[in-house]
Amino acid sequence: MTHCRKHTDTKTETHCKLCREPYCPACRSHHLFICEGCAVKVLIMFFIAMIVVSYAAWFGIF
Numbered sequence: 001m002t003h004c005r006k007h008t009d010t011k012t013e014t015h016c017k018l019c020r021e022p023y024c025p026a027c028r029s030h031h032l033f034i035c036e037g038c039a040v041k042v043l044i045m046f047f048i049a050m051i052v053v054s055y056a057a058w059f060g061i062f
């Protein structure tokens, strides 16, 4: 058990499924089993995927 980076007085309960970074329950504001940093990364990846798909549809690649 280590302490959370953001909450130094809170012990970590679980770790991120993507980057293996430990985080405390206070940092888990969503229902995903990933940390906030990875949640942002996933969101960015999702947006990029959406842009690529929309471009592909726009230019009639499919």
Ligand SMILES: [Zn+2]
Residues within 6 Å of the ligand: 016, 017, 018, 019, 020, 021, 034, 035, 036, 037, 038, 039
């Ligand atoms: Zn992570």
Ligand SMILES: [Zn+2]
Residues within 6 Å of the ligand: 004, 005, 006, 007, 010, 023, 024, 025, 026, 027
């Ligand atoms: Zn925390």
